[in-house]
Amino acid sequence: MSRFSVIVPAYRVQGYLRECLASVLGQSHTDWQLIVVDDASPDASGAIAAEYAQRDPRVRAVTLPAREGVGAARAAGVRAATGGYLLFLDADDVLLPGALAAIDTALTGAGDPDVLLYDHDRTDWWDRIRESGDDLGPDADPLAVTPAAWNRAVRRDFWTGRGLAFAAEGPYEDVVPAHRAVLEAETLATLPRPCVRWRRRRAGGLAGTPGRRHFTVVDRYAEVLAGTVDARRLFPAAVGRVLDVLDDATRTAPADRPELFRLAAALHRAHRPGGHTPADAREQALAAGSWTAYQKQERAEGLKKSVGSALKRHKKKLRTHVMKAAYRTDLRTARLDPDLAVYGAYWNRGVSCNPAAIHAAARRTAPHIKGVFVVSSRHQERVPEGVPYVIEGSRRYWQTMATATYLINNSSFPGGFTKRPGQVYLQTHHGTPLKKMGLDQRRYPAGTHGISFAKVLAHTDQWDYSLSANPHSTQVWERVYPSAAYAPLELGYPRNDVYYTTGEDEVRALKGQLGIADGQRAVLYAPTHRDYQKGFLPRLDLARFADALGDDHVVLVRAHYFYGDEAGLVDAHPRLIDVTGHPRVEDLCLAADALVTDYSSVMFDYACLDRPIVVYAPDWQAYRLARGTYFDLLSGRPGDTPGAVATTEDELLALFRDGAADTAATTRLRAAFRDRFCAYDDGGAAERVVRKLFLDGAAAH
Incomplete structure (x- = not known):
């Protein structure tokens, strides 16, 4: 018996099904059965399911003679399942890497419970990734978690023993069994x-198609409330879900809202537990059955938000x-203060990179220089104790920008400052260019994201010095x-000094x-970020x-800072x-015995350490086409390639397994x-x- 039976109903999903099935086949946990149920789909979905079943014996294709609906298709999958746990996955969604291993670990740690709820994220056709909004912490209410089939593992004998079943027809078929x-x-x-990554489709999906079919949500909650002895516990979540549908313009058209409200009010009257108090003004209007009061509350809330937003915009503009x-x-x-220097790094994200190393060295070598960092209010907690800083856009920020003689940045200063005569601007940059930069990006518009190249050149005209770590950079920057x-x-990168000066005890x-x-x-x-990818998806x-x-190895995972402060590895391994x-990538490099990267400029810095570098580049051609590169990293030519190269996951594993x-x-x-x-x-x-x-008369430049 397999650990998991993953059930995928398929109807008109030929554009999504391969990616869905591949996300299961690519899981590190391999003890699973995959059942694809072709719900008499008129497109190529059935053929795709048959293809995968022929390719892998763990995949079984089930074909229904006539279309029966997603609930019935899932039920057919349950009948064919032999795994210990049932997992339902919609054909336009995907399992995230490592998901089954994480689910298996969580189940084992909990003693194989009847049900395991797990989180998901959401994306749309623009690949914008958002968190689910569900709370699965230790104090969370599991009934408040999205009531879907695809975010829970259910023990198969519990499912069949309790007679859990999806509605045979209509939408919201998973509300009753989920609750x-x-x-x-x-x-x-x-x-x-x-x-799971839940993908909202631009066309063809229920979530984005308004209509009276969404009224079914009331019937589903009426069924589950009538059939449970724990209605008091479920009632708040039921009311909230129904009102969410009512207020969602992508599901309920304006003309249909009064009728759906009437049905929701009837649900509230029929199943309201004794002693229940409405949670807010919305529910108060629902309890009274007054559509007029509900609309009035909506208008009041809308006006409040509108006025608040207008006031906020006005205050910000005035300030x-x-x-x-x-x-x-x-x-x-x-x-101008001849001893004042202002520093910035990574668009005001904190104290790091070359500006931080210069600031630290100036404290030792030129202590008369007063250094101040510019940081955004969101990142001020990242400033180490004892380092002076100003908040971008504040009065002190503008005073500092007006009076500092020295300006040091690895990106740019905020707000459109005016460089004064007598000010000296050092642009340190923050990496060695593999990908196309500056004006070369014009040939690759997918990665420009609305960059104004006129502003780029105006910014460049403010520089007095452009720092380089090697001749290649000097030539490209020019x-x-x-x-x-x-x-x-051409003096080298200050951030790389630690690779030559840190002792073994410090590394330990x-x-x-x-x-x-x-x-x-x-x-x-x-790995670095991709201009064509939103969110960290290794x-x-x-x-x-x-x-x-x-067991004698650990893997340090460093997602690009564009993706936030976490790589999403909760209980992963x-x-x-x-x-x-971690605030200093230099510390991570010092602690690492080897580096695996793709196109990140960290490889150029790590080369200073003379430790193994492996390039893992599964999407090299896509990256070159989307962003462009200055040399062929995978060529194997001395000077272009820093070490071993892998373009598939199996190749990467083999490199380490075989010592290559x-x-x-x-x-x-x-x-x-x-x-x-590293010249x-x-x-x-x-x-x-x-x-x-600071010491050789540079201000006279």
Whole structure:
């Protein structure tokens, strides 16, 4: 008997079905049965199901002679199931990588309960990924979790023993069994990890098609409320769900809302438990059966939101106007402070990268320089204790920008500042360019996201110096950021100094802080972002990778900062450590015995350490076409490729299993790569920059 039976009903889903089925076949946990039920679909869905069944013996295709609906199709899947747990997956959704392993671990840890609820995320046809909004924490109400078939694992003998079943016809067919499973389970557990990606379709999906079919939600809740002895517990969630449908314009047309309200009010009267108090004004109107009162409440809430938004916009606009006026006055009247330097990094995200290393070196070598960082209010908690900072857009920010002699940034300062005569601007950049940058991006519009290249050039004209870690960068910056205003500063990257100056004891301490045990080797997995991908979705089953490396390894997972502070690895694997939120990527590189990356500029910095680098590039052609690159990273030519290369997950696992990730050949490639891209790095870059900028008369440039 398999651990899981994954049941997928299929009707008019030929454009989505392959991706759905592949998401199951690609799971690291392999003890499963996949049942695809062709609900007499008129498109190629049945043929796709048959193809996968022929390809893998764990896949079974079931064909219904006539269309019966999604509920009946799922029921046919249940009848064919032999697994210990039933999982239902809609054919236009996908299982996220590592989902089945995480579900298996959670079930085992909870003693194999009747029901396990797990989280999901949501995406639309623009690939915008959002959290589910469900709370699956230890104190959560499981009845408030989205009542769907696809976000829970149910023990098969519990399902059949309780006679759980989907409605045979109509939408909201999973409301009754989803709620009954929670209400009747003797043991229930939750997994606060997204395991399913729910995809909202632009056309053809129920969620985006308004109509009177959505009235069925009232009938479904009437059925489940009438059939449970625990109606008091379910009633608040039932009312909330029905009102959500009523208020959702994508499901309920304006002309249909009065009738749906009337049905909802009748549901409320028939099943309201004794002593129940309405939760808010919406429910008060529903309890009174007054559509007029409900509309009045809606208008009041809408007006309140509108007025609040207008006031907020007005205050923000007025504040900005006042700040800019004061700034213009400071530009005319305030004197430059010859000892004041203002720093910024990654669009005001904190104290990091080259600006942080320069600031630290200036404290030692040029202590007369007063350094101040610019940070956004969202990231001020990231500022280390003792580092002065100003909040972007504040009065102090504009005063600092008007009076600082030195401006140091690895991206750009906010708000459109005006550079004064006598100010010196050092652009440090924040990586070595593999992907196309600056004006070269014009040939790749998919990655520009509305960039104004006129503003790019205006910003470039403010620079006095452009920092480089290697000749390649110098040459690229000169061409893609053309301006006679600045000079190249070929002094190395200050952030890389630590790779030459950190001792073994310090590295050992870093490993301990990250949770790496003595004797364990650490592999840092640090992919970059894709302009064509929203959210962190690794092209690697991380749990499978960790298993392949063995107990003497841990995997440090570093998602790109564009995706937030977490990689979403909640309870994923005991040897996976999410280090996305760690403030210093340099610490992670120092702690790692090897690097696996794709196109991230971290590879150029990591090369300073002379440790194995593996390029895992499963979408190389797509990346080159979407963003463009300056050289062929996968060519195998000395200077272009930093080490071993894999383009599939199996190839990557084989590199580590067979020892091919670190050989004499990869060592030669790494040396050539280091010679090309670490040419100016030697541990003294920060001091060289400080002396050039603050001590050698640079202000006269």
